[in-house]
Each structure stands twice: as C-alpha cells, then as structure tokens.
Amino acid sequence: MSEQKLALNEYLKTDSDYLRGTIKEGLDSSVTGSFSDGDQQLIKFHGFYQQDDRDLRNERKEQKLEPLYSFMLRARVPGGVCTPKQWLGVDEIASTLTSSNSIRLTTRQTFQYHGIPKRNLKTIIQGLDREALDSIAACGDVNRNVMCNPNPVESKLHAQAYEVAKKLSDHLLPHTRAYAEIWLDEEKLLTTEDETVEPVYGKTYLPRKFKMAVAVPPDNDVDVYTNDLGFIAVAENGELVGFNLTAGGGMGSTHGEVETFPRLADDFGFIKTEDVMKFAEAVMTVQRDWGNRTNRKRSRLKYTIVDHGYEKFKAEVEARAGVKFEPKRDVVIGDRGDRYGWVEGVDGKWHLTLFIESGRIKDVPGKSLQTGMREIAKIHKGDFRMTSNQNMIIAGVAPEDKATIEGLARKHGLLGQVLTQTRGHSIACVALPTCPLAMAEAERYFPEFIDHIDALQAKNGISDQAIVVRMTGCPNGCARPFAAEIGLVGKAPGRYNLYLGANFEGTRLNKMYRENIQEAEILAELDALFARYAVERNAGETFGNFTVRTGVVKAVIDAAKDFHG
Amino acid sequence: MLLKELSSLASPLSQPQVEKLKQLTAELNAVQLAWVSGYLAATANAGNQAQLAPVSDAQAAQTVTILYGSQTGNGRGIAKALADKAKAQGYSVNLASMGEYNVRQLKQETLLLLVVSTHGEGEAPDDAIELHKFLASKRAPQLNNLHYSVLALGDSSYEFFCQTGKDFDARLSALGAKALLPLVECDVDYEAAAGQWHADVLTAVKPLIQTTAKVVALNDTGSAQVASESEFTKQHPYSAEVLVSQKITGRGSDRDVRHVEIDLGESGLRYEVGDALGVWFSNSDTLVDEILAGLGLAADTKVTVANESISLKQALIEKKELTQLYPGLVKAWAELSASPELLALSEDKEQVRQFILHHQFADLVANYKLKPDANLDANKLVELLRPLTPRLYSIASSQSEVDTEVHLTVALVEDEHQGQTRFGGASHFLASAQEGAEVKVYVEPNKHFRLPEDPQTPVIMIGPGTGVAPFRAFMQERVAQGAEGDSWLFFGNPHFEQDFLYQTEWQQYLKNGDLTRIDVAFSRDQAHKIYVQHRIKEQGQALWQWLQNGAHLYICGDAERMAKDVHQALLEVAVEFGGLSSEAAEEYFETLRSHKRYQKDVY
Numbered sequence A: 001m002s003e004q005k006l007a008l009n010e011y012l013k014t015d016s017d018y019l020r021g022t023i024k025e026g027l028d029s030s031v032t033g034s035f036s037d038g039d040q041q042l043i044k045f046h047g048f049y050q051q052d053d054r055d056l057r058n059e060r061k062e063q064k065l066e067p068l069y070s071f072m073l074r075a076r077v078p079g080g081v082c083t084p085k086q087w088l089g090v091d092e093i094a095s096t097l098t099s100s101n102s103i104r105l106t107t108r109q110t111f112q113y114h115g116i117p118k119r120n121l122k123t124i125i126q127g128l129d130r131e132a133l134d135s136i137a138a139c140g141d142v143n144r145n146v147m148c149n150p151n152p153v154e155s156k157l158h159a160q161a162y163e164v165a166k167k168l169s170d171h172l173l174p175h176t177r178a179y180a181e182i183w184l185d186e187e188k189l190l191t192t193e194d195e196t197v198e199p200v201y202g203k204t205y206l207p208r209k210f211k212m213a214v215a216v217p218p219d220n221d222v223d224v225y226t227n228d229l230g231f232i233a234v235a236e237n238g239e240l241v242g243f244n245l246t247a248g249g250g251m252g253s254t255h256g257e258v259e260t261f262p263r264l265a266d267d268f269g270f271i272k273t274e275d276v277m278k279f280a281e282a283v284m285t286v287q288r289d290w291g292n293r294t295n296r297k298r299s300r301l302k303y304t305i306v307d308h309g310y311e312k313f314k315a316e317v318e319a320r321a322g323v324k325f326e327p328k329r330d331v332v333i334g335d336r337g338d339r340y341g342w343v344e345g346v347d348g349k350w351h352l353t354l355f356i357e358s359g360r361i362k363d364v365p366g367k368s369l370q371t372g373m374r375e376i377a378k379i380h381k382g383d384f385r386m387t388s389n390q391n392m393i394i395a396g397v398a399p400e401d402k403a404t405i406e407g408l409a410r411k412h413g414l415l416g417q418v419l420t421q422t423r424g425h426s427i428a429c430v431a432l433p434t435c436p437l438a439m440a441e442a443e444r445y446f447p448e449f450i451d452h453i454d455a456l457q458a459k460n461g462i463s464d465q466a467i468v469v470r471m472t473g474c475p476n477g478c479a480r481p482f483a484a485e486i487g488l489v490g491k492a493p494g495r496y497n498l499y500l501g502a503n504f505e506g507t508r509l510n511k512m513y514r515e516n517i518q519e520a521e522i523l524a525e526l527d528a529l530f531a532r533y534a535v536e537r538n539a540g541e542t543f544g545n546f547t548v549r550t551g552v553v554k555a556v557i558d559a560a561k562d563f564h565g
Numbered sequence B: 001m002l003l004k005e006l007s008s009l010a011s012p013l014s015q016p017q018v019e020k021l022k023q024l025t026a027e028l029n030a031v032q033l034a035w036v037s038g039y040l041a042a043t044a045n046a047g048n049q050a051q052l053a054p055v056s057d058a059q060a061a062q063t064v065t066i067l068y069g070s071q072t073g074n075g076r077g078i079a080k081a082l083a084d085k086a087k088a089q090g091y092s093v094n095l096a097s098m099g100e101y102n103v104r105q106l107k108q109e110t111l112l113l114l115v116v117s118t119h120g121e122g123e124a125p126d127d128a129i130e131l132h133k134f135l136a137s138k139r140a141p142q143l144n145n146l147h148y149s150v151l152a153l154g155d156s157s158y159e160f161f162c163q164t165g166k167d168f169d170a171r172l173s174a175l176g177a178k179a180l181l182p183l184v185e186c187d188v189d190y191e192a193a194a195g196q197w198h199a200d201v202l203t204a205v206k207p208l209i210q211t212t213a214k215v216v217a218l219n220d221t222g223s224a225q226v227a228s229e230s231e232f233t234k235q236h237p238y239s240a241e242v243l244v245s246q247k248i249t250g251r252g253s254d255r256d257v258r259h260v261e262i263d264l265g266e267s268g269l270r271y272e273v274g275d276a277l278g279v280w281f282s283n284s285d286t287l288v289d290e291i292l293a294g295l296g297l298a299a300d301t302k303v304t305v306a307n308e309s310i311s312l313k314q315a316l317i318e319k320k321e322l323t324q325l326y327p328g329l330v331k332a333w334a335e336l337s338a339s340p341e342l343l344a345l346s347e348d349k350e351q352v353r354q355f356i357l358h359h360q361f362a363d364l365v366a367n368y369k370l371k372p373d374a375n376l377d378a379n380k381l382v383e384l385l386r387p388l389t390p391r392l393y394s395i396a397s398s399q400s401e402v403d404t405e406v407h408l409t410v411a412l413v414e415d416e417h418q419g420q421t422r423f424g425g426a427s428h429f430l431a432s433a434q435e436g437a438e439v440k441v442y443v444e445p446n447k448h449f450r451l452p453e454d455p456q457t458p459v460i461m462i463g464p465g466t467g468v469a470p471f472r473a474f475m476q477e478r479v480a481q482g483a484e485g486d487s488w489l490f491f492g493n494p495h496f497e498q499d500f501l502y503q504t505e506w507q508q509y510l511k512n513g514d515l516t517r518i519d520v521a522f523s524r525d526q527a528h529k530i531y532v533q534h535r536i537k538e539q540g541q542a543l544w545q546w547l548q549n550g551a552h553l554y555i556c557g558d559a560e561r562m563a564k565d566v567h568q569a570l571l572e573v574a575v576e577f578g579g580l581s582s583e584a585a586e587e588y589f590e591t592l593r594s595h596k597r598y599q600k601d602v603y
Helices: A009-013 A023-028 A036-046 A054-062 A082-098 A118-130 A155-171 A178-184 A273-290 A301-308 A310-321 A368-381 A399-411 A444-460 A520-537 A545-547 B017-027 B030-045 B075-088 B103-108 B124-134 B163-174 B191-208 B217-227 B285-295 B310-319 B327-337 B338-346 B347-356 B360-368 B378-384 B425-431 B465-481 B503-511 B532-538 B540-548 B562-578 B582-594
Strands: A047-052 A071-072 A103-105 A109-114 A211-213 A229-236 A239-247 A266-272 A343-344 A350-354 A385-387 A390-398 A469-472 A486-492 A497-502 A509-518 B064-069 B093-098 B111-117 B146-153 B184-186 B238-246 B256-265 B275-282 B301-304 B307-312 B391-394 B405-411 B412-419 B421-424 B438-444 B459-462 B485-495 B517-522 B554-555 B598-602
Touching: A009 A036, A009 A273, A023 A036, A023 A118, A023 A178, A036 A047, A036 A178, A036 B562, A047 A054, A082 A103, A082 A109, A082 A368, A082 A385, A082 B111, A082 B540, A103 B338, A109 A118, A109 A343, A155 A211, A155 A239, A155 A273, A211 B191, A229 A273, A229 B310, A239 A273, A239 B103, A266 A273, A266 A310, A273 A301, A273 A310, A350 A399, A368 A399, A368 B347, A390 A399, A444 A469, A444 A520, A469 B256, A486 A509, A497 A520, A509 B191, B064 B075, B064 B124, B075 B093, B075 B111, B075 B146, B075 B191, B103 B124, B111 B163, B111 B191, B124 B163, B124 B582, B146 B163, B146 B191, B184 B191, B256 B425, B275 B405, B275 B425, B285 B310, B285 B360, B301 B310, B301 B378, B307 B310, B310 B378, B327 B338, B327 B347, B327 B360, B338 B347, B360 B421, B391 B405, B391 B465, B405 B425, B405 B465, B421 B425, B459 B465, B465 B485, B465 B503, B465 B554, B485 B532, B503 B517, B517 B532, B532 B540, B532 B562, B540 B562, B554 B562, B562 B582, B562 B598
Parallel strands: A211 A229, A469 A486, B064 B093, B064 B111, B111 B146, B146 B184, B459 B485, B459 B554, B485 B517, B554 B598
Antiparallel strands: A047 A071, A071 A109, A103 A109, A229 A239, A239 A266, A343 A350, A350 A390, A385 A390, A486 A497, A497 A509, B238 B256, B238 B438, B256 B405, B275 B391, B275 B438, B301 B307, B412 B421
16 A cells, blocks of 8 residues: 555544544543643634643643643634624633633734633633634634734725625635534534535545635735735725735744745736635635645645646636636735824724734733723724734724723723834734743743844934834744744744845745844844944835845745745 | 451350450451461460460459540540550550440440540541440440540530530440549640549559459450551651652642652551551741740740750740640730730630631730730740640552652641731641651551452542542552552542642543542632532432442541531432432441441541
C-alpha cells in the first residue's frame, strides 16, 4: 500500500460523527478541566480552544494539581456588528462566567473570552444563543468569522457590503447539528447521508482553516490580501456592483521550515454581486478537494494555489462557479488603520472610534473600560462595530447624544489617551500566558514596546509618520505580522525575529531582517534605520517602502520564492 | 476450629480470656502466631500449671476491666497508662476499647473502670455509642456485683460538659453498681486530674482484690506485644526530619493546605493506614516575642517548668500552649485585666466558647491590658498557661508505598481579625518548616479506621477537605496489596481549580483502574453550594447497591457539620433506595457500624 497517511486531524474528523466526538462525555467528567486529545481538536469547530495558564504550569505540577485549564471561546460576529443589547449580554457573561473578567476584541472583528472553566462552557454558549450570537465555526477547519469593513461613514455602501459578508458567513456554516445538540440541548435528528448533513463540507470539512474578508475601498483595515478569500467592493455611483476577488492569502508559517511561508492573495478578477456565493462556494470546494490533507502545515489554500498553479486553479473555480472572471476593476485601497475619534457619516449620524489597546476590554486600576462600554451600551441607540485593528466603533450616534457618549467614554478611560500615529496603527496577538502556541510575549509586552518605538520616532523627528507595527508570540500570524512594516515574531521568551519591508497599504509582505534578537538589539537596529529614514526618505515615502528602496531588505514579490530567499 | 470461632463454652478459657485471645491473635501474622504457639507450649510443658490452670470464676472476678471510649486518643492514653500501673501492681487487667467490648460480658464484671470523652453537644464518641445505648436500654442487666469508677473527659466551654461520662456514671449506679469514687470530670487540661484518678482508683480497688490473684500468662504476652509496638510514644516522641512541606492548593485559593512528608529514618516506627501521627511543635518566635513585649517580661528570665529551669522564652516556645485558649485562662485573664468586657464574657459558657474559637493568648495580651496590681511575673505566667500538647493528623500515606516516610495533609489554620493574622500552632509550624527541620512525632493507632481485611471488599471513602488524607493512604495500601475490590471516593472543597487536593494522583488512580469512581463537590463553583452530601444523595442508587454488595463506608473530616450532614444523607439514601423506614435506616447504619463497615475519623 502506497497510500499516504493523512494528517491526524483528518481521521479525527472522519470518526467524529460530524464534530460530536466524545465532547458530551468530556463535559461530564468532573475530575479534569480538560477534554481528551481528540476532542480538543473537535471543540475548535464549536468555537473554542483549550488552553492553560502557562505561567503556572510548573507551580501546579508541584501542587499536585493539573494545569490550570481554561477555554478561549470566540464568537462568530460577521463584520463585527452587534447591538447594545447583545453587548450587555456579552459583558454579563464575561463578568460572571470567565476568570479573565474581560472581553478581548480580535484581529478578525469578533470578541473572545479567556479563562472559561469547562463547567461554564455550556452556560456561556446558551447565554450567547439568547442574544442571537453563536460560536459555530469561529475556529476549526471551516470558514471562519467573515470580516467586513465597518466603515460607517459611507453607510449605504457599507450596508450592502455587510449584507454580503453576513450571507457568506451564514451560507458557509457547517450544517451539523452537533452544536445544537451538545450546547443547546436540542434533540438529535437522524440523518445518514453526507449530502444532507454537510452539503458543502462533507464528512471531513476543509483541510485547514479558511478566512474571508470583504473590503470597502479606500480602506483596507480588513487586510484583505492576508485572507484565503477576499472581496474588494466595487461601487458605481455609490451602489455596490460587485467585487474584485482575491484568493490565496494567509499568514501562518513555521519557524525554520522554508516550505511554509506567509503569502498575500492573488487578484483573480471582477465578479458581480449576484455571483458571490457561486464563487465563494467554488473556491472553497476546490480547496476542500485539492487541499493538502497529509501535511497540515501545507494545507492552507495559498499552498494549493502555489502547488497546482494559478491558471489551473482559476479555471477550476470558473468551471465550478459556472461563471468566468471579468478583468479586475481599478480600485485603490490604502490605509489599514482606523479613524479614531468622531466622524460624521453621510446620513448625518456620528461615529466614535475608540482605541482599545490590544483589544482588551477590562477594568484595571485607573481605567474602567469594561464598565465604560457597559454604561454606553445601556444608553446607546445605534450599534457597535468591532474593527480588525481590535478597536471599537460606537456607530450611529445622533448629534444630540454625542456629548453623553463622549462623556462616558472619557470618564471610563475609553477616550482621551494621546495616541501616536504608530500606536494607532499597531496590533498584537494574545500570546502568553494563555495561548498554547506562543513562544514569547505579545499583548502583555506590546504597549511597553510601542512606548520605545514612540520614543525612537520622537528622537529621530519622525513622529508624524504612521508605521504599521505588529507583534505576535509565534509565526502563526494572528496579528498579521508579515504584512507589517515592522513585524516582530516570537522565537523564545524575550526573543523575536525582526521583519521589515511590507508596505503601508498591506499589498506587499515583509522579509526577515534579523533573527532571534532581544529588545536592546531590536531597538538599536530600529534607531539606526529611523535615523537614516529621517534624513533619506523621499517626500511621502512610508517606512516600509523606504526599507525596500534603500535595500535594507529585498522586496517580496512572489512569497514562495522571495520570503525565505 | 479457628480461633475466631472459639467460645468460652468450648474451651477451658473464660469469655474475657477468649475475647482477649481473639483480640491479640487478630493482630498477629502467621510467623508471630507460630512463635506464640511455640512459646505457650513450652511454658505449659515446663509445668507452670498455676498460670495455665483453668481459670475459675473466682479468679476471673479479680480481673480489672478498663474500657475507654475515645475519639482523639486521649482517653485511650489515660486508660492504657492506668492498665500499665494496675499490671505493675500485679493485677489481671482487661484493657479494651468500648467499641470492641462485648456488652453481654458486662454482667460478669466485678471491677470496671471507664474513661470516656464527650463530643459536640453531649455526644458519645463513636466507639462508646453501642455500650452507651446498651446501658440505657431495657436489655441492660442488674449489676449488683459491680464496682466501678468513671473518668469523664470533656471541654468545659461546651454546654454538655462531660455528659457521656455523667451518663455512664448515672446508668451504672441505677443498675445497682457501686461507685468506687465520685465521677471525675476532666477539662481539656486533664493530665493532673487523670494522674490523681489513677492513684485514687487503684487504692480503692485494692481491698476488693484477692492478693493471691495471678496475672495470666496471656496478659504478659499481650502486654509484651503492646510494648513492642514502638519505643517512641507521646511522652517520648521520635525526632524526625521534615522532607517536604509543599502547598497543594492553587495560587488563587483562599486556603493554604500543605502536603508534608516526614522521614522516620531509622526509628523503626511503623504505622498502619488509618492511623494518626502525633506532632509536637514549637510556637513561633514572632508570637512569643509579641507576648513577651506585650507583658513587658524579659525573654531570659529563668522559670521552672516540670522541675526544669529554663528561660521564659524557651518555656513559651517549647513547653506552653499559646495558640489554643481554654476557659480557665479566659476567666483568669478577666480577673488579671479586670476588663469588664472579659469579666462579663467569662460568665457565659457559650460566649467563652465562641471567643476561644477566634482568639489566642496573644490576643488577650494585646487587647486586655493587665490591671496595675496584677503582678503577673514570669513564673506565674508559666503556671497560668497549659502545657503544650501535640496535635494529631490522619496519616496520608502507606508504608507499603513510602517505606520510612509518613505523609500528612495539613490545613494551615489562619484567622485574621483586626488586621492581625493568628496561626494554628502545629499547622503553622509544619507549613513553615524548611527541608531538614526537626519535628517530634509518634504514631497514634486508630483501630477504628481500618481497611477491610478482604481486599475484594469494596470501599466507599467520603473525605472532603483534608479529610481526604487517610484515603490517599488507603489507595496506596490497596494498590500495594493488589486489591481488586472496587473503591469510590467522594471529595469536596470550595473550588475545582484551586482546592482539588491531590488531583493528579486521583486522576492517575482512575486511569489505572485502581480507583473505580470519584464524585466531587466544589461548593463555590456555582451559584448554589454543593457539598459531598448532595453528591451522595445524587448517587444514592449506586451507593445503596455498593452497600448491598458489602462495601465498607468511611468518613473522614469535620465532625461538627460534615459528618452529620453526610450521615443524614446516607439515612435518606437508605430510605429512598433501600425502602427502609427512618428507624430501620438508623438501625441499618448502626449495624454497619458495629460490624466495622461504617467507620469515622472525624475531628
């Protein structure tokens, strides 16, 4: 037999009875706070990961206690839009059922809870369900939370783009009733045929996670090219007519394994709004059938496209969609940051974007962010929009309510921080102590790191220039570090790889500049580069472009060849 | 015929001798039995007819029967010391726990000396329950030929002080028995009164015993056996070494529980699972300094303690009880301080009891200043304080597993009020012990908390909090035995993540199939409190089935509430799943208890 052995997760999925596994039994086991190894893979499809407090691992071993297991649950909130009532429900859960007592906004426009004990999972999921929220497919080898530019200014176009994002999310949800049965105590219905259980996914779902985003130019806050599948909205006279489709982006890679690499998506051409579902399903099913199921490190769509070739992939997608791509339309996408403070929309409503450092909404001494959000939710008549930069927009505020909202935001420390250009454009992932993949700090250390960057920019007289800085604790790329002008990717505690050369707009990847260095060295390198940049930059030239133009790093054009080359 | 089937009707031995023989031989292994049988045969062959002649009724009447009913070992200690003194005077002695005593034997007794403690609200200790009930029942015989004396142990801060002792005294008297002495009531500082009773009662017994009475050979063998248990005793403890004092509650726990490992080294100390370890401790330096400063007494003043001249500081650290108050001391301090508050309080027993629970001597010193003419000098202080007493901890290990080590599960007693933290003396000593620290220990056997002899017998272990300690020992022992009987643990504490004592060990036992099942109750992990008794009721059907299959039932931990709530839950299980009436349920567990299938180690 020469049949290749599939990745372990493939067998788990096959044997899981459509994602049920032994999750129910695991919930009933009161002697441990963890799930079995197999179920730990399956629960991701239900929206949560098993983690443990890595700071306490050794200590608890001595204490004859198992690791302090808890769960990170991520909700599915297409486009990051939720109502004040939903927020109050979300907030109540964080306060009563999690040990982190916080809500963490993510880089994919949703929120997650940290520190959920196993015994509270069901209560939490039922609580979300009461607010018409769920965590189905928020993680796992499926289509994840669909991002959408939350731009409330162009409200009509946003509304149309958002509708598409929501439809994509709902249409491509797994159909298995495992979630309803396990978490919502719904009855088990008898079904036997794959086609009836999972018409799109089948028994083994996708080979790997699958990410989608809808961008509304000129903003590129969703970092559309870092997604497996992207839709860049094309409008005519303020009306949505279709999208430029992009495919094959993805950040994840493994240190030291050159066959893995981050990649930005390719442009495939224009499609009409009415054909969006056809194309989305076509791309996804090609990945389902062609994707690598033997090596999970090479199983994202980006590798499928690289391995099969762009043209062959495109032809297959067109064949499955039954529609051809039209030439891509000219659109310009630019800033990936958020517009902080108040902006007025075309409909006369106002929108307040709050900077939430590392997306962590929590009451800490001096800043009662969680209380502030709760107080605002109690009186707010519009909605909330979570941004892909881990920030929060209080959207749709009537002019007469502005003062009250702003007053609450200031009172609770949600507003008022003097924000440098760079801090406003920077993000970090969660990392230690909860993320099992983290090799170094990110969220806990990042604010301090940005203080240093701010100081260096001030020292070199370049404070007016926004630089996209991103830090992750590992190379899996949750904070999209390979699309940052300054990317820092954890190698070991206190040690990072330093990446430079991505452009400000997010259409070019960066490249490793220094490997495995510590803070002092990182800052020394950046100080030297900032000094040169201050003197040698062209008018309007961003830092990322400067590092490429002056040969500090080579431009990455074809990721498969250039990123490690 | 097997020894355990032996009865006095079928042998030349009297019933007490049969009982003693059974009692003695039950503890012996095959090698010891063979040795004893050889020894007895040799003695018989040597023609020592006097000792082995059939014992006449007249001679049996000379036996002094000493019975004890004791929860903590104090009663047993007093009874054993009396037995030793009586034997030294040449008397034939039958020393036994009330729990092991055959009540039908009572009417044949002529000399009966009882030591019995009282618990909670006037309750008899476990091993005294049956005899206590029997004496109060219609089945109790007339005891006109009986002379007796009762020493009652109690705590005068409780309302029903020495109640069980009073009951025994009253009942025996009502049944026609004659008191050798008036009832002796002892408070928590019982040592002096008990010593006096030993002397008085032996004097009173003397004219009633024929001087020709001989000590039967069996008794010698018996006492020799007891003496060889260990040379280290409460009075002569072994200086052991602390190997580990590891906190086993999580960082977020509001309690500090330690796993303490102690090396018994070359001492030869042996213990069985179910036994307790007596721990002598020193009071903390800081605490003693605070008291000395508060009283304005010099640390190096010489004082006399037990005929020894030592510094006051040393006396307070090593010899005197500082962390547990007793009513007499509160009363004395009320007078010394002339504090109206304390004077009023010391008049009310219940208030004193509550006060004692949450205060230490240092609090008296700090909060109630001495009146100007109190004249409390160093020697008076030392006299005022009770001698330091060791604390008992249920042993959490089996020597089949840990060899010369002994493990304890120690909850650090911490009481914070008015910004001041007071620690329990022994628990603080053990919790702060560094590796290599010296600790004086002895083994306190607990024959009423033993695994079933048959390793096939299922066991149900109910041990919330540090009550889980002996069950860790049970599991180690059963695994070492290769026991195939099922085992079921009920454990509870406030929080799953923080307070699941020995969690990883239970997980391993479960995984290996050594522990059949475990049910846990974490009281504070949900809105409503859940305790082990709730789990017992939830699992009532299965639990009843286990009992029907012969399971032995064990409870260890808090006596005041837990053991009572658990007992209540068990009764309800018997009613609901066994279809018993509440009276029948009570009887059912009473029968289990008398068959040693329902054992408690509660405190």
